[in-house]
Amino acid sequence: MTVQDAVDASEHYEIYNTDDIPSLYTIIIDTNPRAWAALNDVLPLTKALANILIFVNSHLAFNNSNQVALIASHTNRAVWLYPTAPDQNPHGQRKPQNPNDDIEMRDASFTTNKQQPPPPANKYPLFAQIERSLLSSLRSLITATTTEDITSTTTTQISGALTLALSHINKNRPPLRPGKQLHRPNPQFSQQVLRFHNLGRRPRRRQRRFAPRRGRGWFGGAARAHPGGQPAHARIAIDTLALRGSATFLQQASYITRGTFIRAQEPRGLLQYLMFGFGSGSAPQGLAAAGNQRSQQQAKKEDKANEKAANAAAAAKGGGNKGQKFLGSNASVADLLVTPSADSVDFRAAICLSIFCEVPEGAECLTCGTKLALGNYGRRIPVLPSKAAATAAVGGGQQANGNGTTVLK
Amino acid sequence: MSLGGQQLLEYLEKLPGTAFRRLYQSPATALAIFRRMLSHHAKVIVRGLLYMPDPFPLTSLDIWFPPESGGKIHRDRTIAALRSLHVLQVSPPGKDRTQEIQITTSFKKGLQLAFEGGGEDGSFGVPSSLPVDPTIDIGYLDKYARKKWDDILHYVVNSLGVQSSSEGVSGPKASVKELLLAGRLVERRPDTRTGIGITQAGFTFLLQESNAQVWTLLLLWLEAADHAADSGMDSIDMLSFLFMLSSLELGTAYDTSALTETRRNMLPSLVDFGLIYFPRDTRQFFPTRLATTLTSTASALRTVSSAFTAATANPSGEPGTTTSTSGGPAGATPADKTGTSKGIIIETNYRIYAYTTSPLQIAVLALFCQLNMRFPNMVSAALRAIGFGITADQIISYLHAHAHQQMVREATVTGKTVLPPTVVDQIRLWQLENERMQTTAGFLFKDFESTEEYAALSRYAEEIGVLVWKNDKRQLFFASKHEQLRDYLKSRKKGE
Missing domain, CATH: 3.40.50.410 (von Willebrand factor, type A domain)
Structure with a gap:
């Protein structure tokens, strides 16, 4: 029962799409x-x-x-x-x-x-x-x-x-x-x-x-x-x-x-x-969602345990888990996603996700042949602080205000 | 699993073990059973064990059944389903050894042959080597099958006397009419215009998706063959032939001389149903889409049915309806689904928009909807309370089966329900106003020899998911199926 349904405590008949998802x-x-x-x-x-x-x-x-x-x-x-x-x-x-x-x-x-x-x-x-x-x-x-x-x-x-x-x-x-x-x-x-x-x-x-x-x-x-x-x-x-x-x-x-x-x-x-x-x-549907969450939680734990692997993951995701999260594709209006890594700028084709070190000739992706638009290249990428970073920031702000509120760890 | 699958499953479960051994001799049947009759979990298990030389400990399966999704109960039900189809063998429980499972020899052999290819039985159809008439292409076959099938449906719908009677429809063959009568989908009623009237089962039939309808009719046919023992028809062989048809390729001509005598005798009936096209004076037959999708899964059928509609839009040429499809007969591929997708969109305010040009679908909708507006390719209607004795479940499953692609996709992505819950609730409330009882067919188990026996059997019934109701005090319980409980009781008696 979902949260909304729990309000009136009544039973609802719901029909979900139970078809196997083709893969x-x-x-x-x-x-x-x-x-x-x-x-x-x-x-x-x-x-x-x-x-x-x-x-x-x-x-x-x-x-x-x-x-x-x-x-x-x-x-x-x-x-x-x-x-x-x-x-x-x-x-x-x-x-x-x-x-x-x-x-x-x-x-x-x-x-x-x-x-x-x-x-x-x-x-x-x-x-x-x-x-x-x-x-x-x-x-x-x-x-x-x-x-x-x-x-x-x-x-x-x-x-x-x-x-x-x-x-x-x-x-x-x-x-x-x-x-x-x-x-x-x-x-x-x-x-x-x-x-x-x-x-x-x-x-x-x-x-x-x-x-x-x-x-x-x-x-x-x-x-x-x-x-x-x-x-x-x-x-x-x-x-x-x-x-x-x-x-x-x-x-x-x-x-x-x-x-x-x-x-x-x-x-x-x-x-x-x-x-x-x-x-x-x-994985069968239904199980898949649960399994996904579980594996993600597990992965988070393992991330901490396995520092080395986490580093690799972070590098591959363009700064991923560690402190900042890119708004990524949702925020972008350009066909070319720009994901700055630590020391360089890569250009990523939106269709095949190929990454280029510089804009390819004629702005056409070499792999999938898509004509790429650059959008607002050069603008700063919006950055979302991760949850941990956010709470830390809020906590820091309160302390700086000198309100004397205890910061819950 | 769709409705058609459930009917077939019920039919198969009644068959004896020897029948299964005969069925699984044909690789095409084993493949069809694997693809259509098993749940996803069951498929994963079967695939894992298929090439396993030794029996596999039952407890090791638990990795695939995490506890948060029902764990053990889910596992037991999956295994019970596999056992009822004689796909899996489970060793009896013992004190000092763990239970082991393995795929039954006949199924293993059949499915392995299907995956590897080989064998000499021609179970995937012998293509004809004779020249093929070039006018018989996929579009032609689709049109042919749709016409045949619509004739049957129109016959059932027209018995109701609703509007939009179709001109130029010849109606099905007499043998099909007999079958519909024998299956009590329609009954003779002298007071109506056509002389026959639709029954409750007929409504169920009408509101099913087309694949389930085909199976309903085919199972009626099989049962009729069972009863008429002198006809020389063997229902197991017939079933095996149907599974073979389902694995044939659309648009290819197959050789009739490669078929056995009994199977050749089946062809005229299959022509009447529209499952195959059998040109005169040739030794070839063509399976139509109705036949090749017999064992497809539901999601495949959805795309197929849209392709079907695209290829055969506006079959009766009714004035006032224009085709909105762009896909010609040649473009009748499942990939052709943008723009031509048809379906029903339901809003939370009980309004229905049906993108259809088929007079048949409009007639079916008119059974439980108030038609308001009709556009060239769309009908707008509002749900109305149930008449005619259609049940809420039938309406809901019809709406679900014909839901528009957009609704299905949205529901899958957001993890929400396909139909708006408010509407589904209201349809059920309408029904509840009329009838307060719900009936379940099944078997009552009583008069147990001991409390232990009652406890063990009722627990087992719960594990395999057939328990409907129980009363511990009076030691009674009610189950929807009894075959496996009987086997369990037997093995229990033997063990004592």
């Missing part, structure tokens, strides 16, 4: 050939893919409106595996030839394409379609990988893949009200989960480059340094299943976004890790 799962697979070669004896790529497909199918079976997206994070590029762009170059070259172009996404409603072969008799049509798309994209990706691609770098384009995923998620968000969706985190889709498989060992060199500097753009291009920063802003959880090596960075990302982090002790059990560990990824 979009975005799965990023690290396809770095080196990492898979190292893992080949235990879990070959083919077997892992078969397991991931079963997991994808089970997610789709939860609800007819559920969707998935699969992205490969390769050594030198991030590639869509499903859904694929209709005009995708079959040879797997870097897809958006002109980065300013809007990427046309194909979704589940395109299933009845006349050119496609008829659905097989022993498989659910949608499952078969995803399998076909995944295998053909991956095959072309692998054949297009040259020796130079592998020798030139040992890393994987995780940040690129995450950015692709994020822009895809933001594009797929149904608008709450026409024209307003960009500035309002939509709780209806807070359950969208970004799945992340870190399959490879993160090279040491890279790790060191990550660790000491906080909050600046290491990835050279568009993406923000910390993979957790943007999804946390959009309330998207990053779940990580690390098959090998230490994925410290992703552990932080999962922590910040309230996702699940699992380090697979036994990679052969990949399927069971997926089905069981991430099974409750989209």
